Amino acid sequence: MINSNDLKSFLTTATRLHLTKAAKELGLSQPALSHCIKRLELEVGEELFLRRKDGLILTKAGEYLLLKGQKICDDLDGVSEFLKTGRTGSRQTLTLGIHPSVAAYSLPQIVKELKNIELNFRFGLSREVTSLIQEGKVDCGIVINPYPHSNLIINQIDQDRVTLWCHKKMSNTDKLFFDPQLHQTHSILRQLEKKGIQFEHQYAISNLELIAKFVYEGTGVGILPEKVVKNYYPDLTKIYSSDIKPFQDQICFVYSLENKGLESLGQLKIAIKKVLL
Structure with missing residues (x-):
């Protein structure tokens, strides 16, 4: 679905035919405006402008969208307002x-x-x-x-720490469980490799809750965020080591x-x- 803000940005740019002037009028940075236009072009599946040294030229698709754009924009605003406020005006x-x-x-x-x-x-x-x-x-x-x-x-709300965890009654110390999709995981793995700390068996699992369950059952060591651990199994224990620094999230x-x-x-x-x- 076309974003109404992207369409408004296009209409201003199509009128000015100059990216810098349009960005200033819209109160956006030039990269932000370029991103809006590119996103709109991807959505409609057509190039809307031709770039020239002295400014912009509308393509045929751009000319058509300029002609019809204001009505489309008004319709989108109406749909957006309905979805945000609902029939009662309070939702x-x-x-x-x-x-x-x-x-x-x-x-x-x-x-x-x-x-x-x-x-x-x-x-x-x-x-x-x-x-x-x-x-x-x-x-x-x-x-x-x-x-x-x-x-x-971007507003920072809180912090978390990703580190090694085990159960007090862990029966296996040669098994490591981790999520390979997380950047934090690879930071810990690199530290382990650098310090020559090896696990005979390594299990890549793209599910943090399942990793926590394996650790809770004493199956091995897990690389996990502290907030996930505290939510599911607060009795698990951090493995403290001066050699391995937790990843700060x-x-x-x-x-x-x-x-x-x-x-x-x-x-x-x-x-x-x-x-x-």
């Missing part, structure tokens, strides 16, 4: 992107804190959630260690610059802080 709906493991220890409490806001969810790795926000497919996300981007607003609330003034995002941010801090 607001947001789509939140989040990693399933983060969702497990935070979402039930977050939802309890919200008043007059409904949430839809998209689950994935933090880097996938960041991409969904940039593409306008979700409104916001709880993201671990997000990369800065000119089109994103930054837990952030992320949304696009275009949604900066959305009141419901502010309410959601307050609820997330209350639950995580």
Whole structure:
């Protein structure tokens, strides 16, 4: 679905036919405006501008969209307003992107804190959630260690630590369980390799809850975030070693610059802080 903010950015740019002037009028950085236009071009499947040294030229598709764009924009705004406020004018709906493991220890409490806001969810790795926000497919996300981007607003909410865990009654010390999809995992693995610490058996499992279960059953050692451990099996024990430093996670609330003034995002941010801090 076409993002109405992207369409508005296009209309201003199509009128000015100059990226810098349009960006200044819209209050956006030039890279942010370029990103909006590129996203719109991907959505409609057509190139809208031809770039020239002295400015921009509309393509045939761009000319047609300029002709029809304002009506489309008005229609999209009407649909968006309906979805946000609902029939009673009091309901607001947001789509939140989040990693399933983060969702497990935070979402039930977050939802309890919200008043007059409904949430839809998209689950994935933090880097996938960041991409969904940039593409306008979700409104916001709880993201671990997000990369800065000119089109994103990043608010750090909390911290976590990823390290080695075991059970007090662990029966096997030669087995290591980890999630290979997480950057934090590879930081710990590199430290283990550098220090010559080896496990005879290594199990790559893309599910933190299952890794925690293996560790809880005394099957071996696991690389896990502390918040996941405390949510499922608080009796597990950190393996302290001066040789292995925990990976410090930054837990952030992320949304696009275009949604900066959305009141419901502010309410959601307050609820997330209350639950995580």
